[in-house]
Amino acid sequence: MQTQDNTMTEKPKETTDPKKEKATDPAIEAGLERLTPERIRNTINQVLEKETGPRFKAYVETCMSCGLCADACSYFLSNDRDPHFMPAAKVKNTIWEMLAKKGNVSKDFLREAVRISHLECNVCKRCAMYCPFGIDIAYMMLLVRRICHKLEITPQYIQDTVNSHSVTLNQMWVKDDEWIDTLQWQEEDARDEFEDLQIPLDKVGADIMYSVIAPEPKFQAGLIYQAAAMMHAAGIDWTMPSTPGWDNSNMAMYTGDNEISGRIARAFFETAAKLRVKRIVMGECGHAFRSVYDIGNRWNSWVMPPFEVVHALAFYHELLTEGRITIKEKYKKKVTLHDPCNVARGRGLHDKARQVVNMVCEDFVDMVPNREHNFCCGAGGGVINCGPPYKGERMVNNRNKAEQLAATGAEVLIAPCHNCHSGLEDIIHHYDLKMEIKFLGDLIYETMDKKIYTPEK
């Protein structure tokens, strides 16, 4: 696939890369049409001068271009060490150039900048662990996306999810009544299995607000069923909001639409505040966790989230170690675990995740590298959300993940994050890996003692 081209130092832009011929994105092309040199210059300079500060300056002035970040990046490793894909090169081909030309860059340059920042970086921050200086390249890629957003050249599919957020406060155009319908439908189905099971809506003062991302009611309602089953069996005092603000996902965070991103997180926290819950538990999603644990709170001027935010991995750990859920019979097949960037590197939940897996499964094999050093799924950070036009190159760009998975010899891959899950499912099919993929919740649901909870009176 890849042309081995070591003369790239001279002509980085002219490499004949088959992947670059492929997808043309109508939103990017139409957006570029509308741009004038003044607007490009003013926007770039506005963002780089007014929206950054000493942190950005230090990153730009401190990089000694040593190249140690290269080994961190799945894109670099999957593309036969093509320098174009190394983290620092992504900065060189976007930020350095914008700074050197004081914002006077061409439309071709911008087309490439959209590609680099949106499709060739998952903002997983693995490279920040490989840079001796801890330079945050993901932060700079998000700055490039911010510039693209302000220039209105964000890829079409992910922009559509942001539009949905803007209108409905959820990512998938789920209508208010559809949301409630879906919850009631799951409740009704679950009652066949668990007598008296409830998905309590808007229960003010509950211990826990359970929240999910919009793709769950849209395509994966069974996950809500499973969560309800666990809540029921564990006798948790929980609730789900019936009003907008239930969705914890946040694609605007990844397109640089910080204003909408902030609105989403604010509506989410306000929903929890309205319900006066003690804490928020969320399903197995990584980016949503990043949004409400790390990013959205900051935009709304909270140093840390105003509520205790508990990711599913930590919650499962709590349920199992406290004995609120018991495992009837351990899962037999050989499993491996993928550490999603936003909950491992982003929250250090990797050890708890392993404890849970070992409590639930008989035969666990770790992939290498793992924990904070795990390779990215290649889908997160908004990359998979740029849609089907880019799926082909996503598969090429994450070959090293396929190799890492194959080396485990596991029959089942546990991916406790929605983006990772979808991306890895594509990887498994594309590389014909003989593996099933599951959420951790799938396995807990399958193996747990499905007792019917009766309140002690």
Place this chain on the structure above:
Amino acid sequence: MNSFIAFIMGPMVWISAIIFVGGLLFKFIGIVQSVRQKEPYIFSYMTLKHSLRSIGAWLVPFFPKSTRLRPVYYGISYIFHILLFVVPLFLASHIVLINEAFQISWPALNNSLADWLTLVVIAALLFFVVRRQMVPEVAYLTRPSDYLMIAIVALPFVTGFLAYHQWFAYRWMAVAHVLSGELMLIIIPFSRLSHMLTAPLTRAYMGSEFGHVRHARDW
């Protein structure tokens, strides 16, 4: 001409030392002030514990995974950075000069050892040049200023080595040595060589984000 040499050997040493220390200090104050004004959130997340944890982890040789993946480059780089300070600070002839000026002194390196260590520094710099050309990902990133920085650091060591051995034009070599040393000191605060100040700061911030917020390791 003699007055020029006298200036280089005398007041200019002071001037360059003041620019070096003052420049870095000024830069540091500028960064702190700018953080206060534009990005005060940085102080909300930085903790001393996690800053030191991260800097410490990255000072232990071959502890961070990244350094184990590139042991040759990292090993050479590690030794180079230590010698960059040790050789000039513990060189007998430098200590003599300082003793003359301030009446303070400290133990010096044996002269022939210092001579060898100087060669090690020069060899390390040559290695960096070769690496910049040979390793594709590094070549891709390399800008002319990268070579310029290597040259600026190399000059005082090369001229010092030649002056010590007095093989030719000793007097001029000594002048070139002093001049290039001054040049390096003056340039440090205004170039990416100022990473001697900024790298611990960026490391500390990232270490704090990882340690304090993310409860994860960053090495």
